Amino acid sequence: MEEVKAVDWREFGEKGKQIYEKIRPLLEPKHKGKIVAIEPESGDYFIGNTVSEAGEKAREKYPDKVFYFARIGYRAVHVFRGPR
Numbered sequence: 001m002e003e004v005k006a007v008d009w010r011e012f013g014e015k016g017k018q019i020y021e022k023i024r025p026l027l028e029p030k031h032k033g034k035i036v037a038i039e040p041e042s043g044d045y046f047i048g049n050t051v052s053e054a055g056e057k058a059r060e061k062y063p064d065k066v067f068y069f070a071r072i073g074y075r076a077v078h079v080f081r082g083p084r
Contacts, residue, residue, distance in 0.1 A: 007066060015040040016068025024072070032073035039065050051077065 016038050023045060027036060037046045037054035039062050046061075048054030051069055058067050071077045 012040060012066065012068065016070075019043050019045070020068070020070045027072045034072050035077065036070050036072055037067040038070070040068055041065070047072075 019038050019040060020036065023036075027047070031047055035048050035051050035054040037048070037051075037058040039045070039058060042062075044058075044061065046054050046057035048057055054069065055067060058065070069077050
């Protein structure tokens with residue numbers, strides 16, 4: 001059984017964001033509004049219409065990894081609004 005290593009979430013987030021910023025100019029023109037799942041160790045990324053779809057594609061190649069998600073062209077993946 002493979003040993004599970006601890007994740008430094010701050011480092012993970014920083015690495016994921018750095019990769020996203022690097023690939024953002026390539027993604028935004030054709031994929032704005034879609035979700036990208038990034039595997040920070042390899043830099044590989046997977047695009048889907050939803051978090052589930054992008055994550056499923058990513059897990060096909062990296063079944064035991066954790067992914068950084070971003071909504072292409074936006075500051076956040078999800079937006080929560082209160083009642084009006």
